[in-house]
Amino acid sequence: MCEETHPGTEKLVKNIFKAVDINALYCTLVFFYQLSKDQGMKKVDKDDDAEKAVFRTYHVLVHMADFEGISLSDVEPLNVGSKHPSNMHASGVPSNSTQAQTDTDLIEAWNYCTKWSKSVELLYQNENGQKILTKIYFRTYSADELPEEVAEKIKYRVNRESPEDKVRDFLTWMKSVKKEIDHLTVLREHWYTNMFVSNLKLRNYLLILWTLVMNFMLVIAWSDVDLESGYVYNPPGEGASVTSDEALLNNYCVETSCYNNVVNDNNFTPNNCTNDLCTIVKTIVPTVPEDSRSGHWFFDYALYIGGGIHLLMSLAMVMSYFLIYSSNFVFPDIFYHYILRTERIPTYSDESLFGLRSIYHIVFVACSALSIPFYGYFYCICLLHIVIDNDILQRVLRSVTKNGRSLLWVGALGLVIIYIYSVGTFALLANEFHYPNSENNNNVRFCRSLIECFITVLDYGLLDTLGLATSLPTEFRDAALRTILYDLTFFIIVTTIGLNIVFGIIVDTFSELRDEKWRIEEDKKGYCFICNLPSYEFERRAKGFYHHVKHEHCMWHYIYFYLHLERINVNDHSAIESFAYEQIIGNKTDFFPLFHAKSLRITANETITQLTELKKMVSEVMQHFQREEKVAAVRRKQEEQAQWEKEHIVIQ
Incomplete structure (x- = not known):
């Protein structure tokens, strides 16, 4: 009714x-x-x-x-x-x-x-x-x-090119949102799943705070340790206890010819071992913080207790993510095309099972778990969690990832140019390369093979324009001209033009995202999303x-x-x-x-009232101009009378 x-x-x-x-x-x-x-x-x-x-x-x-x-x-x-x-x-x-x-x-x-x-x-x-x-x-x-999170996603991702596009795209979003809300309703029906989908933002802030606490504890507890005194070799059979890291280093050195040369040397340490394999092992095994080995005994307990709490919070965070988006997970299109033989219809609620977000959550838990046995080394990676639910940082990342394909192709072109320079270096300037900071720069070369030349040009070329890898001859000859020409062209083509192209793409994308957000904010403040009527109409004629x-x-x-x-x-x-x-x-x-x-709807009575008021306003304006015209006419008469009197008084 x-x-x-x-x-x-x-x-x-x-x-x-x-x-x-x-x-x-x-x-x-x-x-x-x-x-x-x-x-x-x-x-x-x-x-x-x-x-x-x-x-x-x-x-x-x-x-x-x-x-x-x-x-x-x-x-x-x-x-x-x-x-x-x-x-x-x-x-x-x-x-x-x-x-x-x-x-x-x-x-x-x-x-x-x-x-x-x-x-x-x-x-x-x-x-x-x-x-x-x-x-x-x-x-x-x-x-x-x-x-x-869904509301923010709709506000900033809906198509606002025209009023019709806006409501049409919003209708598509409505159906995607319904799917997500129906899934959340099912999860909230059971207490054991409801606890993972409730208070997400609060638990996210607590996880970031606890990550900061763990990193702060490491900052104040860690101290550097000298490798010579930190890793002391203990020959097998003498009953000396060694840490697992020391044993790993010792075993690798024992299995190499390096051990045969220095086994009778009482001053032997893994750092004395010059075998390539032992050197690699010493490079990849991290330094053990001094306070975790001896001294402050409470560091181990704090690390295990705090790390356990951090691991539980991380697992809860990952469980929440996979529970909430379990109904939206999709496989790559190649899976549907070649295996299921069907075409998937994409929706706004789709979440890639092998996408960056899924991989990030798995890596986050792995870093939290590895930080406990590895003295907290991986907690620094967990600090990247501040990007989650941070609109500013996400826009910064989007400025890099939005045109990621363009950046990859520009990077591929850069590698091609660097490879061309490395081939020219190997053919013409191999003798001009040397180890940086070497005592004998003229005799030691770092361009004995094409791969060495490529690595040298790639590393020193981008950082110092090969200033540390090449040297000018003592006498001015053709080699000097080749070196100067080589450095100048590399600096102009790769360092100046190439890197500025990369920076330009990133800056332009960031500016584009900033302008896009500005247009969205202007549309939100200036027009109604549903009816697209301007805001000043409601300020003037409504509430x-x-x-x-x-x-x-x-x-x-x-x-x-x-x-x-x-x-x-x-x-x-x-x-x-x-x-x-x-x-x-x-x-x-x-x-x-x-x-x-x-x-804003106007009835017949409101129309008559507005017309009456408008007629009254027009009448008042006309009366005002009439009064002004009368005053101007009187002023002109007075001026004419004054001029006449002035002329006649002069004649007399």
Whole structure:
């Protein structure tokens, strides 16, 4: 009855509402609210029907406020004066004994309905093809709460090129969000999964804080240790205890010819071993912090206890990630094309199972676990977790990854150019290369093979333009010209032009992302997302733009409305709900009120009033100009009279 499905509906509903007893509606609201809380109704599964009646009654009351053009607060229980069910008995007789209890129940019922009710404005098209701007109220549930991460993703990733593109892309997002919310609802039904999907942001902040604590503990506890004194060789069979790292180094040295030369040397240490294999082992085995070996005994306990807590928090974080996105995980397209022989339809909620985010979470747990036996070395990598939920840092990373393919191709071109230079170096300038900081630069070359030349050019060329790897001849001859020409061309082509191209791509991408965010912010502040009407119209003719986007055309309410339509049976849809549901299923956007808003709708009386005011303003302007013209005419007469008198006085 309250639905606006015909142009004459508003007038009809207003006449009906004039005969409605608001007191009886309050009594109905309290009655069904108490019935929905009754334990007997819950046992027979009838509490849902009673709750539907509660919201139906509440929606009739708020519709009355809409059609009468009054504020919602005017129909609230505390503002209706003597027409209050607390003054009435169930039979209609005034009763003071039930007044306090009824007051409490009514206010509780009203606040409950206000909390879990939302509204949207739709552009309904009836059977005659007439489009009618209507407002519909519906009930929401706590399970429909939109995750903050999803809301931010929609605001900044929806297509805003045109008003039509905006609502069309938003409709696609609505279906993806429904899938995520349905999955979260299933997870929240069980306590053992609900604890992994609740308070995600708080647990994320705690994990970052604890990572900082672990790194701070390492900073104040670690001290450098000299390799000569830190790794002392103990020959087998003498009963001396060695650490696992020392034993690893010793075993490698013992198995090499290096051991045969120095086994009888009492001053032997792994650093004396010059065998290549032993040198490699000494390079990859990390230095053991001194405080973890001896001295401060509490370091080991703190590392194990703190590391255990960090590992548990990391596992909880990874479990939350894989539980939340388990319904959205997809395999690479090649898997669907060649193995399943199907084509996957991509959606906005897709999450790659082998993507960077999945790999990052696995690496994070691995670093947390490896930090316990390896003296906390990997906690520094865990500090990268500050990028999560940080919009600024994520934009910085996107400035590098967005044009990642371009950067890779530019890098490939750079390697080709460096390889060309390394071939030329091997052919013409091999004798000019030397070890940096060597005592005999002229006799030791680091370009004995093409691979050595390539590594030298790649390393020293990008850092110092080969200034440390080449040397000018003592006499000016052709070799000097080749060296100068080589350095100059390498500096111009690779170091100057090549690196600036890379930096330019990154800077341009960052500027593009910054401008994109600026345009999004301007669109959010200047136009309504749903109707695309400018904000100044609502500031001038309605209750303000903020009130409009938060209550009248809130974009999130349309997602809740879609969830409401999916939750109830199709046969229970009203005419407007059925129309909107068919539009959504058919990927049509005609139900969105583009360039329409009830708060800006002008009635016939308002039009006459505005025309009268405009006529009055025009009349006042005309009278003002007429007065100014009269004053100007009098001033001209006075000036002419003064001029005449001046001329005649001079003649006399």
